[in-house]
Amino acid sequence: MIEEKKKTVIPLSIPHLNGNEWDYVKECIETGWVSSAGSYVTTFENKVAEYAGSQYGITAVNGTSGLHLAMHMLGVNEDDHVLVPNITFIASANAAVYTNAEPIFLDVDPNTWQLDLDILESFLNENTTQEDEQCILEQTGMCIKVIMPVHVLGNMCDMPRLMEIANKHNIHVVEDASESLGSYWKGQHSGTFGVMGVFSFNGNKIITTGGGGVIVTNDEEHAKRAKHLSTQSKVDPETYFHDEIGFNYRMVNVLAAIGVAQMEQLPGIIKKKKEIDAYYREHLNGVGDIRFQKVEDNVDPNCWLFTFYSEKQKEILAALKENKIIARPFWTPMNQLPMFIENIYVTKQDHSKDIHLNCLSIPSSVNLEEEQLKRVVEVIKQVFK
Numbered sequence: 001m002i003e004e005k006k007k008t009v010i011p012l013s014i015p016h017l018n019g020n021e022w023d024y025v026k027e028c029i030e031t032g033w034v035s036s037a038g039s040y041v042t043t044f045e046n047k048v049a050e051y052a053g054s055q056y057g058i059t060a061v062n063g064t065s066g067l068h069l070a071m072h073m074l075g076v077n078e079d080d081h082v083l084v085p086n087i088t089f090i091a092s093a094n095a096a097v098y099t100n101a102e103p104i105f106l107d108v109d110p111n112t113w114q115l116d117l118d119i120l121e122s123f124l125n126e127n128t129t130q131e132d133e134q135c136i137l138e139q140t141g142m143c144i145k146v147i148m149p150v151h152v153l154g155n156m157c158d159m160p161r162l163m164e165i166a167n168k169h170n171i172h173v174v175e176d177a178s179e180s181l182g183s184y185w186k187g188q189h190s191g192t193f194g195v196m197g198v199f200s201f202n203g204n205k206i207i208t209t210g211g212g213g214v215i216v217t218n219d220e221e222h223a224k225r226a227k228h229l230s231t232q233s234k235v236d237p238e239t240y241f242h243d244e245i246g247f248n249y250r251m252v253n254v255l256a257a258i259g260v261a262q263m264e265q266l267p268g269i270i271k272k273k274k275e276i277d278a279y280y281r282e283h284l285n286g287v288g289d290i291r292f293q294k295v296e297d298n299v300d301p302n303c304w305l306f307t308f309y310s311e312k313q314k315e316i317l318a319a320l321k322e323n324k325i326i327a328r329p330f331w332t333p334m335n336q337l338p339m340f341i342e343n344i345y346v347t348k349q350d351h352s353k354d355i356h357l358n359c360l361s362i363p364s365s366v367n368l369e370e371e372q373l374k375r376v377v378e379v380i381k382q383v384f385k
């Protein structure tokens with residue numbers, strides 16, 4: 001064990017609020033513009049859209065509500081399936097369920113931990129037919145309306161290939177880009193391949209608004225409708241005329257103000273994340289059976305949260321805990337959760353299970369000092385001695 005005196009807690013991934021956050025929030029409070037009508041909301045959504053190279057950005061109260069809105073706008077309903085990777089945060093699947101659709105889970109690639117496109121392609125080729133330009137799953141007679149790739153840990157699958165598969169089968173693509181602000185495939189930002197993409201600004205994400213989300217799209221109609229639906233579908237603010245069932249999903253100005261300040265720091269934050277990633281890759285390389293997440297040559301990832309594979313996952317987690325270093329195993333696969341145990345799970349070798357049992361995320365906060373990174377590496381190395 002590392003000496004007692006060095007043992008201050010090293011958190012997993014904490015927010016980095018070192019810019020103009022306080023000034024902008026103060027301005028909201030001083031001017032009284034604290035709610036969703038304030039100008040920071042528009043500034044923030046425009047900044048995110050511009051950064052991602054998308055035409056429109058629409059805020060939401062969190063990534064989950066952004067995904068829900070996207071499903072709702074595409075008319076996803078109880079007659080539909082949504083294809084979701086089996087390794088993801090539950091919000092991806094929940095967004096489909098909120099619209100009464102039935103998610104189908106697909107196994108992930110054992111190396112990149114992203115949606116396995118071979119599995120996706122063969123599943124669609126072998127099990128679906130086209131009826132009125134809809135993709136019908138023969139087994140259930142239901143429509144596969146959306147594929148939701150999730151850019152897990154800021155990595156990406158081959159998005160042009162995924163788009164080709166989706167287009168061939170007439171399926172919409174909505175990207176769960178919650179974790180991938182700052183990640184690119186051949187220079188194209190994550191979230192901009194499908195008809196809509198959704199970023200999360202939860203406290204643990206690469207930048208944060210405390211809680212928040214932004215939907216990006218190049219489709220003007222979707223952009224207008226997202227804003228309309230997220231503001232209770234209000235047509236006339238004086239007579240309170242609403243033309244359809246909407247949602248109270250728009251971000252408030254105080255949080256958007258934080259977001260604007262965070263966007264100003266994003267390039268610096270990504271630079272630091274990449275340095276942390278490089279440090280771990282250098283110092284954990286060749287240690288025991290440790291394997292790193294594969295990043296395809298075409299991907300420029302944001303390196304949000306460093307995660308690696310080792311069959312000693314449990315021992316490493318225990319050693320880190322003992323040394324007050326916060327680490328996490330990877331998500332329980334969707335097919336193992338009680339709500340989804342009956343859902344279709346498409347797999348050949350259940351790589352999801354293996355990834356869940358052997359992967360772990362380690363401290364990746366922007367303010368980590370080299371001394372702390374050294375301590376994390378040292379504790380991990382000791383497990384293999």
Ligand SMILES: Cc1ncc(COP(=O)(O)O)c(C=O)c1O
Nearest residue numbers: 062063064089091178200201202
């Ligand atoms: C992959 C993924 N999808 C969706 C979400 C949901 O985002 P939020 O917490 O902002 O609702 C998160 C993060 O929390 C996530 O990591």
